[in-house]
Amino acid sequence: MADSTAIAHAEGVFRTVHGLPNIDRQLRHEAPITQSWTRCVNDHRLDPSKLHAPTVIGSADLKDRQTQHEDLLQIAVAEMDSLYDQISGSGHALLMTDASGVILCERVDPTLRKMFRSAGILIGADWSENREGTNGVGTCIAENRPVTVHRADHFRARHIGLSCTGAPIRDPGGSLVAVLDVSSISSHDTRAGRTHTMALVNLSANFIEKCLFLRRQRNHTILRFHSRPELVNLLYDGALALSQDGTVIAADDTAVRLLGANGRLNLLGRPLAEIFDVRPEDLLAGSRNHPAIWPLRDLRRGRRYFVSLREPQREPARDGGAKPALEPAMLQPRKNALSLDDLAGEDPQMLRNVHNARRIADSMVSVLIQGPTGSGKEVFARALHRASSRAQRNFVAVNCAAIPETLIESELFGYKSGAFTGAHKDGMRGKVLQASGGTLFLDEVGDMPLLLQTRLLRVLEDNEVVPLGSEKPIKVDIRVISASHRNLREMIAKGQFREDLYYRLNGIKIELPALAERADRNRLIREVFAIEAAGEAHAAVEAKALQCLLNYQWPGNVRELRNVIRAALAICEGGLVTRLDLPRELCEAASPAAAAPAAPGAPLANMATPAETSAGNPLEVAEREALLAVIDANRWNMRLTAQQLGMSRNTLYRRLKRLRIGVGLERVDQI
Ligand SMILES: Nc1ncnc2c1ncn2[C@@H]1O[C@H](COP(=O)(O)OP(=O)(O)OP(=O)(O)O)[C@@H](O)[C@H]1O
Incomplete structure (x- = not known):
């Protein structure tokens, strides 16, 4: 590329970012492009005219990422082959990246491979926006929606020969896990011509997403529905994954849209019988008791849908058959540093x-x-x-x-x-x-x-x-x-x-507001569970335990909630939190039979008397008192207590459970 073209492009970018009129008055860029340019200049501190080599990650790192996305890649490769068949011969490269923009696999015409490589389109290359500026992959990730970045829409002058269209692929929890992208070089495509490409890429991304949902939820009952019976079990239906007691544990985008729900969190953790006019016992009877497709009415808007049920492929290996009502992997755990948006909730x-x-x-x-x-x-x-x-x-x-x-x-x-x-x-x-x-x-x-x-x-x-x-x-x-x-x-x-x-x-x-007064407390309780359980692949809450959490008054508010969940996750068997893992006082206070809610400020901690522990075994009473003394000295900070006692926090929590010491109001470190 001639230097003068690069300089003119860079000047156009800077003028746009700083709100100055462009020399070429015909030049108009859509809002997502100009917003991305602004991010590139202000946040990523990139220079559009600068020539640079592509960033390619090492082969060990690449292998790790590919292994991490194994199930996704298996699905995607089959769909990419089919899409590639449709576009081969048109000078396009087809690629899939992970959520950070690193290319994990590609389909490229062998005769054009060299050209694409020199443009930086090769396996392992990082196409995030903060590396390569505005582009079909990075900007799709930043905007979390499909985008086309056509020629001079690119931020870096080096990329203005490219035309790229990227579409996000989300996991069952709604998090972006990959981007499917079709790119061409020195394309004579018009921007309008990219509309067709966008439709194709979107269709394939939706297909991959649906297959991923079905695969990752294969051990749960899956209900699929659409208002037209002929569309049930096809790409356009809505899919809900259900726990054994008929609680929604995952929902795909189409389900959220068809039901008019305000986001996934509105559906998760709700019994299906609150969403459709279905009796739980009918549902539990499984698909054998139903025709392949039968009608149900949505309770909120009274719309009729046709549904099909797919039974779990394998019984979930859970402790004693307890029923998970909530699985954090299905929620989107938020990052540690909460933003104002995160805190707004729905209260x-x-x-x-x-x-x-x-x-x-x-x-x-x-x-x-x-x-x-x-x-x-x-x-x-x-x-x-x-x-x-x-x-x-x-x-x-x-x-x-x-x-x-x-x-x-x-x-x-x-x-x-x-x-x-x-x-x-x-x-x-x-x-x-x-x-x-x-x-x-x-x-x-x-x-x-x-x-x-x-x-x-x-x-x-x-x-x-x-x-x-x-x-x-x-x-x-x-x-x-x-x-x-x-x-x-x-x-x-x-x-x-x-x-x-x-x-x-x-x-x-x-x-x-106090947690108990928040209109969105149920959602917040689920979110805190998702945050605490992030990284624990099999964590889940049994339906009755979830009910205790939802009914309780939480005098210690979010801190108490967080500590109770953290302790329960540390002591539960196989990642499934049951009522036995919650402080007994909490379940008692939360039960509808409880005479009155816990008085605000009433300490939950340390409510069991020594006589209640293992029938007053003197050794245990002594151990309990000694442990309580250390905990008190550390102001109920479990991290410090565990450190002082030279044990892990999990061991400490197990010991607390055995000695029936509640952990309701302990103080722990901030997130
Ligand atoms: N919206 C939220 N989502 C997740 N965790 C939260 C949220 N709000 C608070 N927490 C967690 O709850 C705990 C208590 O929060 P924080 O220390 O901000 O409360 P506080 O009102 O300042 O408490 P204190 O009155 O004791 O100073 C912290 O561990 C924090 O990370």
């Missing part, structure tokens, strides 16, 4: 909170987060920091309740060398200085001693801090987010909290 109060937080994310407005213990105040503060323009700078958290009163001043404001006896000889930068440029998170701000409140207010008013033992103020630039589970207004009335500081901190108030 009206949370949606309002997230909306307000987004509006002020980039401003200097102080944020006061209130909510009961464990409701996610710190998680919210971190998400807000990540959504702000300070995201790349420090987020410094100070727990005002955890630092001894005598140290809090030096912790916050730092000190000069030799400021006091025992001070570090080089002095210390306090948290306020560490947070300068970023965000200072004051957790449990209601626990800050009054004297310090006065000093903090001065720092916030003057934007400068004077370390202990120094007289020289240092300028700071901090965004303050504070949190408290206490009623600060009541504290002001009692003279325990400064009113002026309250107004300084309370630029905007975010009130987090």
